Amino acid sequence: MARAPHSSRRSRPPCPPSALTGPLEWRYATKRFDPDRKIDPAIRSALERALVLSPSPSGLQPWRFVVIGDAGVRERLRAVSWNQPQITEASHLVVFAARTGLTPADVERHVQHTAAVRSVPVESLAGLRTMIGGFVEQLRAAGRLDAWCDRQAYLALGTFLTSATLLGIDACPMEGIDPAAYDEILSLPAQGYHTLCVAAAGHRSPDDACAGLAKVRFPVEEVITRV
Numbered sequence: 001m002a003r004a005p006h007s008s009r010r011s012r013p014p015c016p017p018s019a020l021t022g023p024l025e026w027r028y029a030t031k032r033f034d035p036d037r038k039i040d041p042a043i044r045s046a047l048e049r050a051l052v053l054s055p056s057p058s059g060l061q062p063w064r065f066v067v068i069g070d071a072g073v074r075e076r077l078r079a080v081s082w083n084q085p086q087i088t089e090a091s092h093l094v095v096f097a098a099r100t101g102l103t104p105a106d107v108e109r110h111v112q113h114t115a116a117v118r119s120v121p122v123e124s125l126a127g128l129r130t131m132i133g134g135f136v137e138q139l140r141a142a143g144r145l146d147a148w149c150d151r152q153a154y155l156a157l158g159t160f161l162t163s164a165t166l167l168g169i170d171a172c173p174m175e176g177i178d179p180a181a182y183d184e185i186l187s188l189p190a191q192g193y194h195t196l197c198v199a200a201a202g203h204r205s206p207d208d209a210c211a212g213l214a215k216v217r218f219p220v221e222e223v224i225t226r227v
Protein backbone atom coordinates (compact mmCIF):
# COMPACT_ATOMS: atom_id res chain seq x y z
CA MET A 1 0.00 0.00 0.00
CA ALA A 2 1.32 3.50 -0.82
CA ARG A 3 2.34 5.47 2.27
CA ALA A 4 2.08 9.19 2.91
CA PRO A 5 5.48 10.93 2.66
CA HIS A 6 5.68 11.90 6.33
CA SER A 7 6.41 10.23 9.60
CA SER A 8 3.85 10.04 12.38
CA ARG A 9 6.11 11.72 14.94
CA ARG A 10 7.83 15.05 14.88
CA SER A 11 10.54 16.09 17.30
CA ARG A 12 9.30 19.71 17.19
CA PRO A 13 5.99 21.19 16.06
CA PRO A 14 6.33 22.88 12.64
CA CYS A 15 4.97 26.08 14.18
CA PRO A 16 5.64 26.68 17.88
CA PRO A 17 2.69 28.14 19.87
CA SER A 18 4.42 31.49 20.21
CA ALA A 19 4.60 31.77 16.42
CA LEU A 20 0.86 31.19 15.91
CA THR A 21 -0.97 33.88 17.83
CA GLY A 22 1.18 36.78 16.60
CA PRO A 23 0.12 36.32 12.97
CA LEU A 24 -3.50 35.67 14.01
CA GLU A 25 -3.53 39.00 15.89
CA TRP A 26 -1.93 40.66 12.85
CA ARG A 27 -4.59 39.47 10.42
CA TYR A 28 -7.78 41.40 9.86
CA ALA A 29 -10.49 41.48 7.26
CA THR A 30 -8.65 43.68 4.78
CA LYS A 31 -10.81 46.31 3.10
CA ARG A 32 -8.23 47.96 0.85
CA PHE A 33 -5.49 46.03 -0.91
CA ASP A 34 -2.48 47.52 -2.67
CA PRO A 35 -3.38 46.75 -6.32
CA ASP A 36 0.29 46.99 -7.33
CA ARG A 37 1.54 44.30 -4.92
CA LYS A 38 1.01 40.83 -6.29
CA ILE A 39 1.35 37.61 -4.34
CA ASP A 40 4.63 35.82 -5.04
CA PRO A 41 4.02 32.78 -7.31
CA ALA A 42 5.44 30.31 -4.75
CA ILE A 43 3.08 31.64 -2.08
CA ARG A 44 0.22 31.57 -4.53
CA SER A 45 0.75 27.91 -5.26
CA ALA A 46 1.16 27.11 -1.54
CA LEU A 47 -2.21 28.77 -0.93
CA GLU A 48 -3.79 26.74 -3.69
CA ARG A 49 -2.28 23.58 -2.23
CA ALA A 50 -3.73 24.55 1.16
CA LEU A 51 -7.18 24.59 -0.44
CA VAL A 52 -6.63 21.15 -1.91
CA LEU A 53 -5.39 19.83 1.45
CA SER A 54 -8.40 21.07 3.43
CA PRO A 55 -10.15 18.17 5.22
CA SER A 56 -13.67 16.95 4.39
CA PRO A 57 -15.81 14.07 5.73
CA SER A 58 -14.54 10.78 4.31
CA GLY A 59 -12.40 12.91 1.98
CA LEU A 60 -15.29 13.60 -0.41
CA GLN A 61 -14.13 17.16 -1.23
CA PRO A 62 -17.57 18.43 -2.30
CA TRP A 63 -16.26 21.79 -3.49
CA ARG A 64 -14.74 23.83 -6.27
CA PHE A 65 -12.47 26.83 -5.88
CA VAL A 66 -12.58 29.29 -8.75
CA VAL A 67 -9.55 31.58 -8.99
CA ILE A 68 -10.50 34.75 -10.82
CA GLY A 69 -7.57 36.32 -12.65
CA ASP A 70 -9.43 38.01 -15.50
CA ALA A 71 -9.82 41.76 -14.86
CA GLY A 72 -13.07 41.98 -16.83
CA VAL A 73 -14.63 39.15 -14.82
CA ARG A 74 -13.44 40.84 -11.61
CA GLU A 75 -15.25 44.05 -12.64
CA ARG A 76 -18.46 42.13 -13.29
CA LEU A 77 -18.18 40.36 -9.94
CA ARG A 78 -17.53 43.63 -8.10
CA ALA A 79 -20.78 45.01 -9.51
CA VAL A 80 -22.66 42.16 -7.79
CA SER A 81 -20.61 42.39 -4.56
CA TRP A 82 -21.91 45.67 -3.14
CA ASN A 83 -19.10 47.34 -5.11
CA GLN A 84 -16.59 46.14 -2.51
CA PRO A 85 -13.11 47.22 -3.70
CA GLN A 86 -11.37 44.03 -2.57
CA ILE A 87 -12.88 42.21 -5.56
CA THR A 88 -10.81 44.18 -8.08
CA GLU A 89 -7.89 45.40 -5.93
CA ALA A 90 -6.71 42.14 -4.33
CA SER A 91 -3.93 40.19 -6.00
CA HIS A 92 -5.81 36.89 -5.65
CA LEU A 93 -9.56 36.21 -5.65
CA VAL A 94 -11.03 32.81 -4.88
CA VAL A 95 -14.71 31.95 -5.18
CA PHE A 96 -15.73 29.12 -2.84
CA ALA A 97 -18.39 26.91 -4.40
CA ALA A 98 -20.03 23.75 -3.10
CA ARG A 99 -21.43 20.72 -4.89
CA THR A 100 -25.13 20.86 -5.65
CA GLY A 101 -26.99 17.53 -5.31
CA LEU A 102 -23.99 15.29 -4.63
CA THR A 103 -24.64 11.97 -6.41
CA PRO A 104 -23.67 8.31 -5.96
CA ALA A 105 -21.36 8.90 -8.95
CA ASP A 106 -19.40 11.41 -6.82
CA VAL A 107 -19.01 8.77 -4.13
CA GLU A 108 -17.88 6.22 -6.71
CA ARG A 109 -15.34 8.62 -8.21
CA HIS A 110 -13.87 9.20 -4.76
CA VAL A 111 -13.66 5.46 -4.01
CA GLN A 112 -11.97 4.75 -7.37
CA HIS A 113 -9.55 7.64 -6.84
CA THR A 114 -8.67 6.45 -3.32
CA ALA A 115 -7.92 2.96 -4.65
CA ALA A 116 -5.67 4.38 -7.36
CA VAL A 117 -3.78 6.80 -5.06
CA ARG A 118 -3.24 4.20 -2.35
CA SER A 119 -2.56 1.35 -4.78
CA VAL A 120 -5.17 -0.96 -3.28
CA PRO A 121 -7.78 -3.06 -5.10
CA VAL A 122 -11.06 -1.17 -5.35
CA GLU A 123 -12.82 -4.27 -3.96
CA SER A 124 -11.03 -3.66 -0.65
CA LEU A 125 -12.90 -0.36 -0.35
CA ALA A 126 -16.39 -1.88 -0.58
CA GLY A 127 -17.06 -1.10 3.09
CA LEU A 128 -15.97 2.51 2.62
CA ARG A 129 -18.29 2.84 -0.40
CA THR A 130 -21.24 1.46 1.59
CA MET A 131 -20.51 3.68 4.58
CA ILE A 132 -20.17 6.91 2.59
CA GLY A 133 -23.07 6.05 0.29
CA GLY A 134 -25.22 5.37 3.37
CA PHE A 135 -24.68 8.68 5.09
CA VAL A 136 -24.94 10.63 1.85
CA GLU A 137 -28.35 9.03 1.23
CA GLN A 138 -29.43 9.85 4.78
CA LEU A 139 -28.47 13.50 4.27
CA ARG A 140 -30.29 13.58 0.93
CA ALA A 141 -33.45 12.04 2.41
CA ALA A 142 -33.39 14.61 5.21
CA GLY A 143 -32.99 17.46 2.71
CA ARG A 144 -29.65 18.41 4.28
CA LEU A 145 -27.18 17.27 1.63
CA ASP A 146 -26.46 20.65 0.01
CA ALA A 147 -26.17 22.40 3.40
CA TRP A 148 -23.71 19.70 4.46
CA CYS A 149 -21.59 20.28 1.35
CA ASP A 150 -21.69 24.02 2.04
CA ARG A 151 -20.22 23.49 5.50
CA GLN A 152 -17.29 21.55 4.11
CA ALA A 153 -16.45 24.35 1.68
CA TYR A 154 -16.53 26.85 4.58
CA LEU A 155 -13.91 24.74 6.34
CA ALA A 156 -11.72 25.26 3.28
CA LEU A 157 -12.30 29.00 3.64
CA GLY A 158 -10.93 28.75 7.20
CA THR A 159 -7.95 26.75 6.00
CA PHE A 160 -7.28 29.36 3.34
CA LEU A 161 -7.49 32.32 5.73
CA THR A 162 -5.18 30.78 8.33
CA SER A 163 -2.72 29.65 5.68
CA ALA A 164 -2.62 33.12 4.15
CA THR A 165 -2.00 34.64 7.57
CA LEU A 166 0.89 32.30 8.31
CA LEU A 167 2.40 33.20 4.94
CA GLY A 168 2.16 36.93 5.69
CA ILE A 169 -0.65 37.43 3.19
CA ASP A 170 -3.62 39.67 3.94
CA ALA A 171 -7.08 38.39 3.16
CA CYS A 172 -10.76 39.16 3.43
CA PRO A 173 -13.51 36.54 3.60
CA MET A 174 -16.62 37.91 1.89
CA GLU A 175 -20.26 36.95 1.92
CA GLY A 176 -21.38 40.40 0.84
CA ILE A 177 -21.98 39.13 -2.67
CA ASP A 178 -24.96 38.03 -4.78
CA PRO A 179 -24.35 34.26 -5.04
CA ALA A 180 -26.93 33.78 -7.81
CA ALA A 181 -25.24 36.45 -9.93
CA TYR A 182 -21.86 34.81 -9.31
CA ASP A 183 -23.33 31.47 -10.38
CA GLU A 184 -24.49 33.01 -13.63
CA ILE A 185 -21.25 34.87 -14.40
CA LEU A 186 -19.13 31.78 -13.67
CA SER A 187 -21.58 29.22 -15.14
CA LEU A 188 -21.35 27.17 -11.96
CA PRO A 189 -24.79 25.47 -11.94
CA ALA A 190 -24.03 23.82 -15.30
CA GLN A 191 -20.97 22.28 -13.63
CA GLY A 192 -22.98 21.13 -10.59
CA TYR A 193 -21.79 23.77 -8.12
CA HIS A 194 -23.13 26.89 -6.42
CA THR A 195 -21.40 29.96 -4.99
CA LEU A 196 -21.06 30.44 -1.23
CA CYS A 197 -18.55 33.21 -0.61
CA VAL A 198 -15.21 34.56 -1.74
CA ALA A 199 -11.78 35.25 -0.30
CA ALA A 200 -9.68 38.13 -1.53
CA ALA A 201 -5.96 37.94 -0.77
CA GLY A 202 -2.92 40.12 -1.32
CA HIS A 203 -1.14 42.88 0.56
CA ARG A 204 -2.90 45.57 2.57
CA SER A 205 -2.82 49.11 1.27
CA PRO A 206 -1.07 51.58 3.59
CA ASP A 207 -4.30 53.60 3.31
CA ASP A 208 -6.53 50.91 4.83
CA ALA A 209 -7.80 52.57 8.00
CA CYS A 210 -9.19 49.24 9.25
CA ALA A 211 -5.67 47.84 9.70
CA GLY A 212 -5.16 49.85 12.87
CA LEU A 213 -8.46 49.01 14.56
CA ALA A 214 -8.45 47.05 17.80
CA LYS A 215 -9.67 43.45 17.57
CA VAL A 216 -13.25 43.05 18.81
CA ARG A 217 -13.58 39.64 20.45
CA PHE A 218 -15.46 38.41 23.51
CA PRO A 219 -13.18 37.31 26.35
CA VAL A 220 -11.91 33.74 26.22
CA GLU A 221 -13.86 32.83 29.40
CA GLU A 222 -17.13 33.72 27.63
CA VAL A 223 -16.35 31.94 24.40
CA ILE A 224 -14.71 28.77 25.66
CA THR A 225 -16.54 26.65 28.23
CA ARG A 226 -14.47 24.18 30.17
CA VAL A 227 -16.19 21.17 31.67
Ligand SMILES: Cc1cc2nc3c(=O)[nH]c(=O)nc-3n(C[C@H](O)[C@H](O)[C@H](O)COP(=O)(O)O)c2cc1C
Pocket residue numbers: 027028029030031084172173174175176177197215216
Ligand atom coordinates in the same frame (compact mmCIF):
# COMPACT_ATOMS: atom_id res chain seq x y z
C1 LIG B 1 -18.12 34.33 6.20
C2 LIG B 1 -17.68 35.77 6.33
C3 LIG B 1 -18.17 36.72 5.48
C4 LIG B 1 -17.70 38.04 5.54
N1 LIG B 1 -18.11 38.96 4.61
C5 LIG B 1 -17.47 40.16 4.53
C6 LIG B 1 -17.71 41.05 3.45
O1 LIG B 1 -18.52 40.79 2.55
N2 LIG B 1 -17.01 42.20 3.40
C7 LIG B 1 -16.09 42.55 4.36
O2 LIG B 1 -15.47 43.61 4.26
N3 LIG B 1 -15.85 41.72 5.42
C8 LIG B 1 -16.50 40.54 5.51
N4 LIG B 1 -16.23 39.67 6.54
C9 LIG B 1 -15.24 40.07 7.56
C10 LIG B 1 -15.83 40.25 8.95
O3 LIG B 1 -16.62 41.40 9.00
C11 LIG B 1 -14.68 40.28 9.94
O4 LIG B 1 -14.00 39.04 9.88
C12 LIG B 1 -15.14 40.52 11.37
O5 LIG B 1 -15.70 41.79 11.49
C13 LIG B 1 -14.01 40.36 12.38
O6 LIG B 1 -12.95 41.24 12.08
P1 LIG B 1 -11.47 40.75 11.75
O7 LIG B 1 -11.59 39.60 10.82
O8 LIG B 1 -10.84 41.95 11.11
O9 LIG B 1 -10.83 40.39 13.05
C14 LIG B 1 -16.75 38.39 6.53
C15 LIG B 1 -16.29 37.40 7.42
C16 LIG B 1 -16.71 36.12 7.31
C17 LIG B 1 -16.13 35.07 8.25
